[in-house]
Amino acid sequence: DATLRQSLASSVEARRLFPVLCGSAKSGAGVKALLNAVDDLLPDAPGAVNDPVSAVVFRRDRDERLGQVAAVRVFAGSLKTRDRIQNLTADREEQITQIKRLSLDRLEDASQLQAGDIGFLSGLPDAQIGDVLGDEGPIPAVVSWSQPLLSVQVSPTDDAQLTDLLAALRQLSAEDPLLDLRWYDDERELHVRIMGAIQTEILTEILQTRFGLEAKIHEPTVIYKETPANAAEGVEAYTMPKPCWAIVGLRIEAGEPGSGIEFHSLVDKIDIHPKYQNEVRQFLPTALSQGIKGWEVTDLRVTLFEGSHHLLHSRPGDFKLATHMAVMKALQAGDTTLLEPMLAFEIRGHSDLIGRITSDIINMRGQIEPAKIDGEVFTLTGRVPLATSMDYVVQLSSLSSGRASLATQFDGYDPCPADLGQTRPYRGISPLDRAKYILWWRGAIKDSIR
Structure with missing residues (x-):
């Protein structure tokens, strides 16, 4: 009755209940019940049409006629054709040339999108998944995607x-x-x-x-990573050949696990203009994409502690070059620790297998929690390096004749023994090869990595 439907809808909206429906799109069985459940049970998307526009790009597609289109979810306000909107993530203005809605398997023209709508925008060829358009306030907490390992x-x-x-x-x-x-x-x-x-x-x-x-x-x-082993400093003075001027002094030290890159500046805007300090900050992810062991560097604090610009000779890009060279000098001076991806696992199987499986996990350099026994079935949890366990699901299936299960999920990066990890040479021209790197930066020699 109506009271029951209202109660169910309220519980679904509060995420206390999650409807499960079965059917077949091929035969049509259950389709009507599914559509009715969507109408009856799922809440309308919140959002005020008259508020400042707020949207996020969640997908990119290529249409044969339109070219690149960006799929967006509008959280507040409205979007119309020829509207100009600020891309907060990329720090640039975008102009919408066409708006489309998806109807079955076709894109159809739409005059506008309003709060709660999903649609496709043309005119944003460089928009990336996750870009925030307009006001970021109404957008829920950012979803963190599982990173490829x-x-x-x-x-x-x-x-x-x-x-x-x-x-x-x-x-x-x-x-x-x-x-x-x-x-x-x-x-x-x-x-x-x-x-x-x-x-x-x-x-x-x-x-x-x-x-x-x-x-x-x-x-x-x-995919391994690196993190600073010791605090160290790197200073680069890029002042020749003119016109150029960028002096950068960076202190690099290890941060908390999972902290990513933290940047702080101790330099006055008189010494380095704020636009050049922003250049240093924005270029850090690129400069840290390869460390001295060939992998991305993460979980570190970077402090700009000295430097200077020149009113006549400093040019856009000079501080990017100097930043890259200063970063690599600091990493070389302080060395880095190799990090390897870890998996949290849960294994369930017959108790006869627990000894053999425990031995396998130990041999894979795994960490094991005390086993839980329920009758003849055991549950084993712990953590294990991805590098040593990639093929273990096949081995476990063979060992148990398919009667044991293994579930894993990414569980962060841990320090890896130097002799058990993998390093690789720097791809492209290393900033530590100063003269050659400057020639590459100025376009005098060919780039070796894209």
Whole structure:
């Protein structure tokens, strides 16, 4: 009755109940019940149409007629064709040229989008997933995506299709930034980041069906990271050849696990103009994308403690170059600790297997909590390095004849013994090769990494 439906709807809105419905789109069974449940049980999206506009990009697609389109969810206000809106994330103004809504499998024209609506915008070719458009206040807490832990090389079965494969992967990487496509020109190699083996199958299928390309996915490599081992300083004075001027002194030290990059400035705006200090801050993620062991550097505090600009000679980009060289000098002086991805696991199986499985986990450098026994079934939890456990689901299935289960999830990065981790050479021209790096920055020699 109406009272029961109202009670159910209130509980769903408060997330105390979660409806589960079964059906078949192919036969139509259950479809009417599903549509009725959506209408009766799911709350209307909140949001005030008259408030300042607030939206977020959650997807990117490519349409044959429209080109790149950005899928957005509007949380407040309204969007109309030819509206100009501030992209807060990218710090630039965007202009909407067309608005579309999805109807079945087609995009149809729409005059506007209002609070609570989902639609597609043309005119934002450089918008990225997660970009905030307009006011960020009404947008709920940002969802943190599971980060890829593996890297794979992708190569065409026909070498003549390498250029086409690069273009296809660039488009897919734009639609899904987590792929993080890297093109290494010196080695003529394409690398993307993935979550696991299933994603390689999906990627192969998409390249074949959507782009008509046959590709080979090579064996995956674990993605390690680095963090400063000791506090150290790096100073770079980029003052020649003119016109240029950027003097940067950076102190780098380890931060709390999971803290990412923290930046602080002790330099007065008279010594380094705020726009150049912002240049230093904004370029840090790029400068830290490769450390002295070849991996991204994270969980650190970076302090700008000295430096200067020049009223006549300082140019945009000078402080980016100096920042990169100062960062690498500091990392080299203080050394870095290798970090490896860890997985939290839960294994369930027959108690006869607990001894063998426990031994396997220990041999994989895992950490184990006391087992829970329920009759003849045990549950084992703990943490294990991804590098040593990638194939264990197959081994466990073989060991238990498919009667044991393994569930894992990413559980952060831990320090890794130097002799058990993996380092790699710096890709491209290292800022530690000062003269060559400056020539590359000024365009005098070819870039070796894209």
